[in-house]
Structures are given as C-alpha cells and as structure tokens.
Amino acid sequence: MIVVNGLTKSYGSTDAIRDLSFSVKKGEIVGFLGPNGAGKSTTMRILCGYLPADAGEVRIAGFDIFSQSIKARSRIGYLPENVPLYTEMRVGEYLSYRASLKGVRPRRIAEKVEDALELCNLRHVGRQLIGTLSKGYRQRVGLADALVNEPDILILDEPTIGLDPNQIRDIRNLIKSLATRHTILLSSHILSEVEMTCSRVMILNKGRIVATGTPAELRERTGFPLSGAIHLELLAPESAAAQILSQLPGIASVCALGKNGDWTNLEITPASGDPRVVIFEEIVRQGWKLRELSARETSLEEVFTSLVGPSAKISLAPASLTK
Amino acid sequence: MRVFWTLWKREVASAFHTPMAWIILFFLLLVTGFNFYAGVSALNHGPTEVTVVESFFNTIFFWFSFLLLFPLLTMRLFSEEYRSGTIEPLMTAPVRDAQVVLAKFFGVLFLYCVLWLPTLLYFVIFWWQTRIQAAGALGAYFGAYLLLLLMGAFYLSIGCLCSSLTRHQITAAVMSFCLISLVFFASLLTFLSGSIGTLMRSISISFSPIDQMTEFSRGLYDTRPIIWYFVMTGLSLFLTLQSFQSRRWR
Numbered sequence A: 001m002i003v004v005n006g007l008t009k010s011y012g013s014t015d016a017i018r019d020l021s022f023s024v025k026k027g028e029i030v031g032f033l034g035p036n037g038a039g040k041s042t043t044m045r046i047l048c049g050y051l052p053a054d055a056g057e058v059r060i061a062g063f064d065i066f067s068q069s070i071k072a073r074s075r076i077g078y079l080p081e082n083v084p085l086y087t088e089m090r091v092g093e094y095l096s097y098r099a100s101l102k103g104v105r106p107r108r109i110a111e112k113v114e115d116a117l118e119l120c121n122l123r124h125v126g127r128q129l130i131g132t133l134s135k136g137y138r139q140r141v142g143l144a145d146a147l148v149n150e151p152d153i154l155i156l157d158e159p160t161i162g163l164d165p166n167q168i169r170d171i172r173n174l175i176k177s178l179a180t181r182h183t184i185l186l187s188s189h190i191l192s193e194v195e196m197t198c199s200r201v202m203i204l205n206k207g208r209i210v211a212t213g214t215p216a217e218l219r220e221r222t223g224f225p226l227s228g229a230i231h232l233e234l235l236a237p238e239s240a241a242a243q244i245l246s247q248l249p250g251i252a253s254v255c256a257l258g259k260n261g262d263w264t265n266l267e268i269t270p271a272s273g274d275p276r277v278v279i280f281e282e283i284v285r286q287g288w289k290l291r292e293l294s295a296r297e298t299s300l301e302e303v304f305t306s307l308v309g310p311s312a313k314i315s316l317a318p319a320s321l322t323k
Numbered sequence B: 001m002r003v004f005w006t007l008w009k010r011e012v013a014s015a016f017h018t019p020m021a022w023i024i025l026f027f028l029l030l031v032t033g034f035n036f037y038a039g040v041s042a043l044n045h046g047p048t049e050v051t052v053v054e055s056f057f058n059t060i061f062f063w064f065s066f067l068l069l070f071p072l073l074t075m076r077l078f079s080e081e082y083r084s085g086t087i088e089p090l091m092t093a094p095v096r097d098a099q100v101v102l103a104k105f106f107g108v109l110f111l112y113c114v115l116w117l118p119t120l121l122y123f124v125i126f127w128w129q130t131r132i133q134a135a136g137a138l139g140a141y142f143g144a145y146l147l148l149l150l151m152g153a154f155y156l157s158i159g160c161l162c163s164s165l166t167r168h169q170i171t172a173a174v175m176s177f178c179l180i181s182l183v184f185f186a187s188l189l190t191f192l193s194g195s196i197g198t199l200m201r202s203i204s205i206s207f208s209p210i211d212q213m214t215e216f217s218r219g220l221y222d223t224r225p226i227i228w229y230f231v232m233t234g235l236s237l238f239l240t241l242q243s244f245q246s247r248r249w250r
Helices: A040-047 A069-073 A091-101 A106-119 A135-147 A165-178 A191-197 A215-221 A238-246 A276-286 A300-308 A317-322 B002-017 B019-044 B052-057 B060-074 B076-084 B087-092 B097-130 B138-165 B169-184 B186-192 B198-206 B209-216 B223-248
Strands: A002-011 A014-024 A029-033 A055-060 A076-079 A153-157 A183-188 A200-205 A208-213 A226-235 A251-260 A263-270 A289-297
Touching: A002 A040, A014 A040, A014 A055, A014 A208, A029 A040, A029 A191, A040 A055, A040 A153, A040 A183, A055 A069, A076 A135, A076 B087, A091 A106, A091 A135, A091 B002, A106 A135, A135 A153, A135 A165, A165 A183, A165 A191, A183 A191, A200 A215, A200 A300, A208 A215, A226 A276, A238 A251, A238 A263, A238 A276, A276 A289, B002 B019, B002 B097, B019 B052, B019 B060, B019 B097, B052 B097, B052 B138, B052 B209, B060 B097, B060 B138, B060 B169, B076 B087, B076 B097, B076 B138, B076 B169, B087 B097, B097 B138, B097 B223, B138 B169, B138 B209, B138 B223, B169 B186
Parallel strands: A029 A183, A029 A200, A076 A153, A153 A183
Antiparallel strands: A002 A014, A002 A055, A200 A208, A226 A263, A226 A289, A251 A263
C-alpha cells in the first residue's frame, strides 16, 4: 500500500530524514517510533503530499505522490499533529465540507458523515462549534475527518498526544478497530502505545530507521527477552535454596533478600535466555512450596534505549498511567 | 469544479461566521451614509457641477474607507490558514493549489460585492424621494458600480498576494495597504514634477482611479481601464498562485 524508497529531506543544512526506505502492506498497523525530532512528522507530511522530498520515491496505493498527487492524496486520510481545525465551523458542517472536498458524491455525504460521527462517538456534539470542544473531542473530529471518505490508508501523526488516559484508551481502541478496513501508519513517541496497537514497529532516530520488526522480534534482537531479575518467594531454607538454585544452568547469581514471615525472598539474575521453567522444575523436585515466580519482560523502552542510546529521552508517564 | 464550489462556500460562510464581515459592513455603511448625506445636503445649498452619483463616489470620505477595506478583507485569507495550521489538512486533501487560490479570491470578491449592495438603497431612496430625472440615470450608476467592481477585483487580488506571503495577518494588511496605496496614488506623481511629458501625464491620468471614477460615474465608459483591471487582476492572481506554491520549497 505504501512504498517508500530512498526518501531524503533536509531543512537548510540540517537533514530531517536521510535515505528512508520501507513499505507497508495492506491491513497492517505500523508504528513510527522515535524521540522528538527524529523525522516522524516530516516523513508523514511527505507521504501525504504536503511537503516535497529532496530525493526518493513514494507510492501510495500504486500512485506516485509527487507526479500523481491528487489521485494519491484521495486515498489517504491524514490526521496532522495538533489537529488544526476551522474553529468557527460546527462538527457536522466541517465533516460535510471535508467529505465534499475529498470527492464523496453529494448524495452520499450525509450518510458518510453520520458514519464517521458514529464511529468516533461524536454524534452528540455534531452541532457544536469546533472552537468550543475539548482537546480530546478535537482529536476525534480530526480522526473522523481522516475517516470520512473511507480511504485505504490512514496516516495518523501522534493520535493520542495531549489526551487524558481515558481518551487515550478510547482512541487506541478505535484505531485497533479500524485496522480491519484500513492500512494504518501511526507515529508516536510513547512506546507502550505502539506496542499495544501496532503489528509492526519502525524505530526512527535522527532521520534513519534503526530497527524494524514486531514488538516481540525487537525484544529478541536485544538478546535479553527478560530484563533484570526474576523474583521468587518460596517456603524453603534460605541458604540451601540459594545454593541449589545457583547451580542450575542459565543462572548467573542468586541473591537472598531476606524473609517475609516464613517465606524466603530470592532474586535470581539470569545469564542468558529465560530460565524460569528450569527454576520451577527444580522447586517441584525439591518439594518446596512456591507462591511467586515473576519476571519482567523487556519493554520496548529498553529495546529503544539499547538502539538509540540513553540520551534519547522517551516519555514514560502516559504509558505507566494507561498500562 | 465541485471542489472549487466547496472551497468557495466555506470561504464565504467563514467570513460571515466571524464578526469581521459584519463590523466592516457596519462601518462602511456608516461612512458611506454620512458621505451620501453630505452629498445631498450640498445639493440643497445650490447648484453644483457634480451629480449626486459623482459626489458620492468621488470624495475623500469615500476613497479613504475604500482603500482601508482591502487589507481588512484579505489579510486573513492565507495568513490565517498558515498560522493555525489548517493549511495542512487543506492541502493534503485532493485539492489543487489553483482551486484554493481562485476559491479564496472569488469568495472575498463575493463578500466585497455584498458589502456594496446596501449602498444601492441610498440611490433608490434618493430617486423615490426626489423623483428628479437625473436621480434615475442608470448609466451613471452602472458605470460607478462597474468601476468599483473592477478596482475591487484588482485590489483584492493584491490583498490575496500579500496574505499568501506571510503567516502574520497584520504584516499582510500593512503590505497590501502600502501596495494598494502605491497603485492608487501613482497618478499623483504628475503633481510632483512639472517637467513630466504630456504623454506620461495622459497615461498616468488614464490610470488614475479618481479620474476614472469621474468619467464612469457620469456614465462615460472607457475600455482601457476595464482591460487594465482585468489583466492586472489576472497577473496578481498568478503571482499569488506562485507564492502559494512556494510554501513547498520555502
């Protein structure tokens, strides 16, 4: 659906994106991930035909975005960052205007606008002035605008930025539900969001793609499917348990954390891979009682940091709020 | 064509959805109303050389409010879209640059025509009250309003050009006011220099809006200014399109 080849764009002497190539297949939800200034918005603006590229090729549903711009653009629904809207128009009126602009036939406009209002849960504000709406509603109006002519491709630039946790959840569910009918490319600098909604992730840093794959693939690539320690709570003599478990394969060290009542707390650092099954089997063989065996999976945050370095700051707050 | 009408309708609707158009309309009617009153009361003091149409359209009151009108009408056209970012959804829709420029121009031209419509009432009332033959001189009215339309189209297109150059409405307004004043008062250059040739003098007089209005408001139509305004409007819209497209590589 989207094919990008050798895309390059610079603003003056600074390169926004350099030699970017990727493709998005029909029905995929692909997430663009990167710190602020990585080139996400620039790439999306080029894909939508808003900005020209310095070099490279973009094909949208088979049409070249530069030479067949009108045809290519009519297949895209675009939600720009910060969702600029005409504040003096009413929601329904704005969507009718946009539908007409995007070539929806006059007889079908009312019906399509109704569908978009329904889908984005906007029906009750259909007659309200856009200027009086809250940020969350404006975001939904922007999304309804992107959807109104049922384009093949949706390009959403930071669709959940500036929303509260409930609104983020709503928008995220909406995007997921749209995936059956549309190919979606969305950008975000919030990792958990991309992890939750996207089937594939592209990590962008300083205008280049540094990694691409499913969230699970990216996690594996770092070599540590588990990060940090495995936590154990069991009914067993502390020193004996530590001694026996540390001899198991795949375990680097065992550290006793003291007792919680009768229960022994241990922290195990894995050497490589995931030794949880081995630990469990050993505990069963020894006949100990176990009430906790937990490990944290590598989050995309860690994958990201390992790829682009710790200097690239990633926002974590909204992620922890909504998990 | 459908895209053009959709854009045009939004332009017109947005002008009337904001208080700007109503405020301009109110003050324009205030100034022209006073102007009309002054013209009629001048007639009461004795015979004059000018007709009521001419005394309405060719006074300092009239021209002053006339020149101020264009920056106010056009400054928001493009600048507002640049500043608020709505240009981005607009230009990522399947819309051509020329359609946007033409829709904005014809939208504001329509608004401009609507602003002048109520002034026709003055003359209707005048004719109805006085019943004098000169008050019903259709040729004079038609000439005056035709010149108003042609000059308006040209000055509005200058306003479009200025607005397409910047994201700041005030900058656009100042630029267009200066440019329009320059064009409007170009003929006054003849007063500065006595040594100017008679050919230059006659050229500059035929481009002088004040002299043109003197003729048109007496019902004397000259085709030269008509063609001049058509060509200049086209030229300035062409420049607007170029400036609008330049946002891609700026």
